[in-house]
Amino acid sequence: MKELKVLAVVVFFTLVTYWGVEPYAHSVMHKNVEEAKFENFQYKDLKAPAKGDPAKGKALVAACVSCHGIKSQGMKAPMDPVAAAQAYGVVPPDLSNAGAVLDEKFIANFIVSPTHAGLVKKSAMPGGMADAQGAADIAAYLKSIAPKEIKPKEAFEFACGRCHAVRYDKWTQIGQTPKTKADIKTGVDLAKMDFEKKVGQYQLKLAGYLGKLPPDLSIIVRARSEEYLKKFVENPQHILHGTAMPRVGVSKEGYEKIYKYLEEVGDPSKPKREAVGPWVIGYFVLFSFLAYLWYKSQWKGLK
Template sequence: MRELKILAVVVALTLITYWGVEPFAHSQMHPHVSPANFDFAAADKESAKEGIEKAQKDLADAEKAGVEKNINGAKVTLDEKVEFEKTINAFWATNEEAIKATGDIANGEMLVTTNCTACHSIESKGFPQIMDNATAGSAYGVTPPDLGSAGKLYTKEYLVAFINNPALASKTSHKFVDGKVHPMPGYDWMPAQEVADMVAYLKSIAPNEMTNKEIFTDACQRCHGIKYADMKDGSMSAFTTNADIKNYMGKLPPDLSQHIRSRGVDFLQTFINDPQKQLEGTAMPRVGLSQESQQQVINYLEEVGDSKKAQREELGPKFLIYLVVFAIFAFLWKASRWRDVH
């Protein structure tokens, strides 16, 4: 019976650790955030509202503490949050006309090829890169993407928003202050119908299907590399040089070889969808991927960074069964050998 009591204590402590201590520690290291929301207009309105609520709470705490410097700082932050809510709500309101409009593909082709191909390539339509990746990265801060897959990667709503104002659409407006501007100019001066036409053209030339690697390459590789994963076709370096991307972002973006294991799927789901949820003030832009494209990126990170996941999960139940069987035989052997002593 003594062994059973010891076993019960071990099981109880294990369960307490697994269901109590570990979740609490995880909640402190990774505070709960709202799930990924691919309705970016609704998501931005909600996050702006949450920002005001948090600023109001911080101001109340500062007033309670009575430190004048902190009170003044909290008031400034609250004013900024209130002003930003007005800005972001007005921004999405101005996008509605173009989002609802039916685009003219032919006119969109003319607009895209005359306005966009000075910086962007569209290899699939005969518009190659004007500069190599390193030179383009040096000129713009980050290598501009090829637009051939944009209509596949992003929703119409996000494309409209990004064309109108890239900084607000990607949630990086906090970076572009004091005269700093986003490397891509906004086209909010353009009539809504013409923006809709451009998006219609980008949608029309996008491939119907793309592999997980192709999605990752077009969505992430301009800034991130994969150097240390189990890859048959070799490592992948970021298109933009380390020096240029560090200068543009403020720090060198991480290599994503093992990000799926160090961060986990849940973290990546929310971080890719809206980096500000997990790391407020980060220079990482909201990529704006559709739900399907984002899942393909995560699937690719699992393929290269956690290729043994299926085998590991398959082995788990077998190993637990082995432990149970071994424990039974160990108990029976012990009972047989030590029966006379007890």
């Protein structure tokens, strides 16, 4: 009994120290994150659009495809990523999955004014491409052509992947790193060098457009808390005031997909941890039980 009291004292001071250096200290250091509002990707500051008509939107989208591709509707991008970056600083996204990842209200507002909806000072996409009703129609059209189910990585590619690389998944801002073969006699791999040059050209333009090269997101789930990431994506200005990162306008479902992808890449051992953990701990519970029996038998009649 006396030993349990001693243990209680040790545990108490250990927990106080833990509380002080972890939850408490972090709440002080990351006050801005904790206090930042979170509205579950509702974008309450944006006006609700009028009801859109997909059929009218389909006609209006002709204005979009001079820069954007819509592969699922058979419309290819007018320029490759590097050429597009030379022209705009960043490649305009293919809109096939826009309706599956983005919030419809956000799309309608973004078409009218990308800087207003994106909360940034400048945007490669010009504003006023349609009036409020037209924008609502285009948003409804994009929603109508969106696939019902997209893969986590597709959500990431559309919303984040044109500015952020994920090198642990071989993703670059201009797409997946292709498999290439080096010449067996010399070790020279021209196709690889060509691709790397293109990535480099794109990154230079992108950094010029945004002021810096956006970070690689391979292990961002380990470097930032879940709370930080969702609040940052919902409204980058709330967390990093003045950042060049625009509000992307993802929907709640879209964000969950993106996070799933980032977690799969950034924390690949999670399923294995959960599978192995109980066995290891179970082993030591059994070990302790047997050790306890041994201890009791050895100390019998000693006191």
